[in-house]
Amino acid sequence: xxxxxxxxxxxxxxxxxxxxxxxxxxxxxxxxxxxxxxxxxxxxxxxxxxxxxxxxxxxxxxxxxxxxxxxxxxxxxxxxxxxxxxxxxxxxxxxxxxxxxxxxxxxxxxxxxxxxxxxxxxxxxxxxxxxxxxxxxxxxxxxxxxxxxxxxxxxxxxxxxxxxxxxxxxxxxxxxxxxxxxxxxxxxxxxxxxxxxxxxxxxxxxxxxxxxx
Amino acid sequence: xxxxxxxxxxxxxxxxxxxxxxxxxxxxxxxxxxxxxxxxxxxxxxxxxxxxxxxxxxxxxxxxxxxxxxxxxxxxxxxxxxxxxxxxxxxxxxxxxxxxxxxxxxxxxxxxxxxxxxxxxxxxxxxxxxxxxxxxxxxxxxxxxxxxxxxxxxxxxxxxxxxx
Numbered sequence: 001x002x003x004x005x006x007x008x009x010x011x012x013x014x015x016x017x018x019x020x021x022x023x024x025x026x027x028x029x030x031x032x033x034x035x036x037x038x039x040x041x042x043x044x045x046x047x048x049x050x051x052x053x054x055x056x057x058x059x060x061x062x063x064x065x066x067x068x069x070x071x072x073x074x075x076x077x078x079x080x081x082x083x084x085x086x087x088x089x090x091x092x093x094x095x096x097x098x099x100x101x102x103x104x105x106x107x108x109x110x111x112x113x114x115x116x117x118x119x120x121x122x123x124x125x126x127x128x129x130x131x132x133x134x135x136x137x138x139x140x141x142x143x144x145x146x147x148x149x150x151x152x153x154x155x156x157x158x159x160x161x162x163x164x165x166x167x168x169x170x171x172x173x174x175x176x177x178x179x180x181x182x183x184x185x186x187x188x189x190x191x192x193x194x195x196x197x198x199x200x201x202x203x204x205x206x207x208x209x210x211x212x213x
Numbered sequence: 214x215x216x217x218x219x220x221x222x223x224x225x226x227x228x229x230x231x232x233x234x235x236x237x238x239x240x241x242x243x244x245x246x247x248x249x250x251x252x253x254x255x256x257x258x259x260x261x262x263x264x265x266x267x268x269x270x271x272x273x274x275x276x277x278x279x280x281x282x283x284x285x286x287x288x289x290x291x292x293x294x295x296x297x298x299x300x301x302x303x304x305x306x307x308x309x310x311x312x313x314x315x316x317x318x319x320x321x322x323x324x325x326x327x328x329x330x331x332x333x334x335x336x337x338x339x340x341x342x343x344x345x346x347x348x349x350x351x352x353x354x355x356x357x358x359x360x361x362x363x364x365x366x367x368x369x370x371x372x373x374x375x376x377x
Contacts, residue, residue, distance in 0.1 A: 003372060006315055007322045011235075011341040018234040021251075026223045026230075029252045030259040036286035104257050104278045104286070105264065108335065109354025111281050200331070201285055207332045211355050211363050 037197050038102055038115060044197070045095070045122045048189050052129035053088065071143040080136065091125045112205040119193065126189070130182055137175065145171075222262050225271050226255065232272055233279050239326060239338045240283040249290065254282045277352055280338070284331045318375070325374035333367045340364060 021029075068077055098118040104111065144151055158167040194202070226233075233254050234247075241247035258278050265274050326337055332353070339349045349364070350357040 003318060003322060003375060004368060006318060008341055008343075010319055014238075015231045015234070018231060018238075019248075021227065021230055023223050023227050026226050026255060027219070029255040030219070030222070032252060032256065034253060034256045034260070035288055036253060036257065036282070037288050038286055040288070103264075104261050104281045105274070106281070107277070107352060107354030108281055108284055108332075111285055115285070197288075204284060204331045207330060208353065208355060211332075211359050 037201070040197055041115065041119060041193065042099065044189065044193055045119070048122060048126055049091075051185070052126055055129070055133070067140075071140065071147045073140065073143055076136075076139055080132065084132070087125075087128060091121070094121050095125075109205070109208045112201055112208070115201060116198070116205065119198065126186065130186065133182060134179070137178065141171065141175070218262065222259055226258065229272055229275060232275055235342070236279040236283050236338065239334050240287075240331075242327060246289065250283060250287055253287050254279045257282045257286060273348075276339075276342075276344075280335055280352060284335060321375045322371065325371050328374060329367065329370070332363075333370070336360070336364050336367050337371070340368075 068074055095118065098114065098121055102111065102114045102118060106114065145155065155164075155167055158164050233251055236254065237247040237250045241250050258275060261278055265271075326334060329337065335353060336349070339352065344352070346357045346360050346364075350360040353360065355363070
């Protein structure tokens with residue numbers, strides 16, 4: 001008998017070798033916790049959202065309010081808070097709807113596509129937060145330099161001693177450092193999600209896509 | 214209500230457990246992984262069971278969820294780093310009825326299947342389960358024509374691995 005025919009014949013006969021689980025075994029199994037990647041992606045997504053949303057709210061304390069007053073940031077803050085809540089609500093709705101769509105009863109390709117789509121929404125939200133953080137930082141620095149008396153003293157001193165470049169380099173280094181920290185955290189989440197959890201899924205999804213072309 | 218549903222589910226699953234074992238046989242590389250995958254598939258089936266309305270056969274419905282779990286949802290534990298080792302229990306081959314040549318060929322074939330990609334494994338599985346191209350294409354989410362083309366490629370690939 002030739003290769004695949006032989007295999008097919010053997011395939012159905014081999015059932016005797018399987019371990020047989022009793023009803024009790026199965027009862028035990030359905031009460032155990034799942035370790036599916038969807039569950040992990042959900043947990044990580046929630047952590048990411050809490051982290052990036054939290055950062056924005058953590059900064060709001062009394063000192064922050066003083067800074068807002070001193071640097072004339074009230075209006076900016078009002079607008080950005082409204083936008084922020086609106087985006088958060090839209091994000092939660094989209095995330096929920098997409099997450100609901102992840103069904104093990106879908107075809108293999110649809111399931112993968114829905115998982116990737118849900119992840120993309122989280123990515124968009126994270127990017128939104130980072131971009132907002134960056135814009136706020138530029139805005140705050142701009143107003144700080146305009147309104148902060150101490151900072152102005154330092155700037156004036158540096159101008160008079162001819163080390164103005166040094167001052168701006170300092171500002172630049174602080175900003176780069178802050179971006180580096182945010183970027184590092186972002187990179188860690190990305191590694192976790194795409195490097196570990198979704199690596200196999202992406203490979204298989206690409207293979208399915210290739211079949212169709 | 215939940216208890217009643219649980220009872221129906223457990224009974225159905227027990228009767229059809231070989232279907233899940235077969236999926237595990239294709240995807241798991243060790244007895245431990247077979248056990249882990251079986252458990253995860255069972256959990257996923259149970260989670261989806263309230264949506265199972267019985268308009269499809271239990272087995273047709275279970276194929277899809279089992280394959281989706283094996284291909285996409287299941288996270289292999291680190292201890293099972295890509296090996297193509299033969300697992301002892303589930304591949305216990307009762308070779309008595311085969312001649313030496315057939316026996317060797319079967320061993321090579323099962324080993325070759327383990328070297329295939331996840332999607333290719335699914336195609337081999339559905340082929341061995343005698344599924345028609347309509348069901349194969351619906352399960353994987355690709356067109357029937359492309360399922361046929363890919364299936365032929367996988368068969369050729371299997372032959373190549375066995376012959377090399």
